[in-house]
Amino acid sequence: MQHISGVGARIIAGAALGLASPAIAGGTTAGTRIDNQATASYDGPGGTVTVPSNTVSLTVDELLDVTVVSADPGDVQAIPGSADRVLTFTVTNTGNGDEAFGLASAGTLGGDDFDPAVTAIVLDSNGNGAYDAGVDTVYVAGGNDPLLAPDASVTVFLLSTIPGGAGDGHRGRAQLSAEASTGSGAPGASFAGQGQGGGNAIVGATGADADASGFYAVSAATVGFVKSATVADPFGGTSAVPGSVITYSLVATVSGTGTLGNLAIADAIPAGSSYRPGTLTLQGAALTDAADGDAGELASGAIAVRLGNVAGGQVRTVTFQVQVD
Amino acid sequence: MKRLVFALAALLSPALAHAANDVALTSAVFVEKTVLANGQQKIVLEEPSLVVPGDKLVFVLNYRNRGATPATDFVVTNPMPGAVAFQSSPDQAAVVSIDGGRSWGTLSSLKVKESDGTVRGARPEDVTHVRWTFAKAIPAGQGGKLSFRGVVR
Numbered sequence: 001m002q003h004i005s006g007v008g009a010r011i012i013a014g015a016a017l018g019l020a021s022p023a024i025a026g027g028t029t030a031g032t033r034i035d036n037q038a039t040a041s042y043d044g045p046g047g048t049v050t051v052p053s054n055t056v057s058l059t060v061d062e063l064l065d066v067t068v069v070s071a072d073p074g075d076v077q078a079i080p081g082s083a084d085r086v087l088t089f090t091v092t093n094t095g096n097g098d099e100a101f102g103l104a105s106a107g108t109l110g111g112d113d114f115d116p117a118v119t120a121i122v123l124d125s126n127g128n129g130a131y132d133a134g135v136d137t138v139y140v141a142g143g144n145d146p147l148l149a150p151d152a153s154v155t156v157f158l159l160s161t162i163p164g165g166a167g168d169g170h171r172g173r174a175q176l177s178a179e180a181s182t183g184s185g186a187p188g189a190s191f192a193g194q195g196q197g198g199g200n201a202i203v204g205a206t207g208a209d210a211d212a213s214g215f216y217a218v219s220a221a222t223v224g225f226v227k228s229a230t231v232a233d234p235f236g237g238t239s240a241v242p243g244s245v246i247t248y249s250l251v252a253t254v255s256g257t258g259t260l261g262n263l264a265i266a267d268a269i270p271a272g273s274s275y276r277p278g279t280l281t282l283q284g285a286a287l288t289d290a291a292d293g294d295a296g297e298l299a300s301g302a303i304a305v306r307l308g309n310v311a312g313g314q315v316r317t318v319t320f321q322v323q324v325d
Numbered sequence: 326m327k328r329l330v331f332a333l334a335a336l337l338s339p340a341l342a343h344a345a346n347d348v349a350l351t352s353a354v355f356v357e358k359t360v361l362a363n364g365q366q367k368i369v370l371e372e373p374s375l376v377v378p379g380d381k382l383v384f385v386l387n388y389r390n391r392g393a394t395p396a397t398d399f400v401v402t403n404p405m406p407g408a409v410a411f412q413s414s415p416d417q418a419a420v421v422s423i424d425g426g427r428s429w430g431t432l433s434s435l436k437v438k439e440s441d442g443t444v445r446g447a448r449p450e451d452v453t454h455v456r457w458t459f460a461k462a463i464p465a466g467q468g469g470k471l472s473f474r475g476v477v478r
Contacts (some may be wrong), residue, residue, distance in 0.1 A: 038386050038403050040348060048398075053350040
């Protein structure tokens, strides 16, 4: 039996009041007290009386939650046999208390073509989001588990060696997992008295254990090399006689999805012939014979042409002429 | 047990019947949990042993006029704990404040002016205080229960 009347006034508030607790994704910080006390006032025989209620108190317990996401925009390109290839992950404490997280890696997984050999987990200790060898701290399980405040993140790198036998275009998966050090398990599982602020710790929706994968993609390249010769003799024929001019064509064809770095072509002038000055070309454009700013020269009885980095699918053609002695 | 102690105190101290505190107000809080019983989901109120953000709380206020005279103009005011967002009160006529108790109204009648000047309807989480104003006096010996729900921010 209640006798209550509402107040129907329409009111425009000046401004919304700020929230007493910070609005973080994980919610109210663990250890925060919730105290509730109401007050009654009424008119009694002796005038207006104010009566406080008892105060009921709760302490917000710690929710254990974590997420791990890959921070790489796509597959990380790598060549077979290379070491210290870097996958990047972000580990975020989505719970409501300060929590340390144990990290683990795995490279032998399904759903890929080869198994990267994970050689280290590295913490981005200078916080720049990029792996800095010798600067960022190598993770040691139980030794430097990252301690994260609610909503805080840490960037973590996985370093792997790519097997030498990995084929061009193959993908290899590696995984980083993070687990709350207080405990993990089925959502709702609790750890009495182990929460921040003296309360309990409770496993949240993430199970307090999360993982994410990144992929390495092998981009290998190979070069095919074909040398051909055409002979023009002084009499309009194609016989190799003294005075004949032989035009050599060297064709380098790069195939695969990768790039060959600093590809170079060298070819000795055959015995019994002499180089014809000024006949060295690359892609049909003349190169000087001297060792100077351009890509090729004649030196020590051989032509040498530097092709630089050549990506798969491209072709480089070098020609030069000799005269039969 | 507590009620028994109050009753004894009232019996033993008749001289205090006209004293100030002859209306008692007690506050309690419960956590609403969904449990699986006989394969069916059931909502139960539990003593709060574990409380985490997102949990639904039910605050209950019991009042009783232990005095010998009616209590008139009875008003109960409950400031919201900072870490709890108001949700609703089953008492239709409960009014709320979103400005620290300066002004009151039903939630749908209140407006919030944002810092950029726009005005929007008040939301439950804006509530700073809940208030019940009784139109009729509480007769001597009578009491009742008020409640509201909140969610841990």
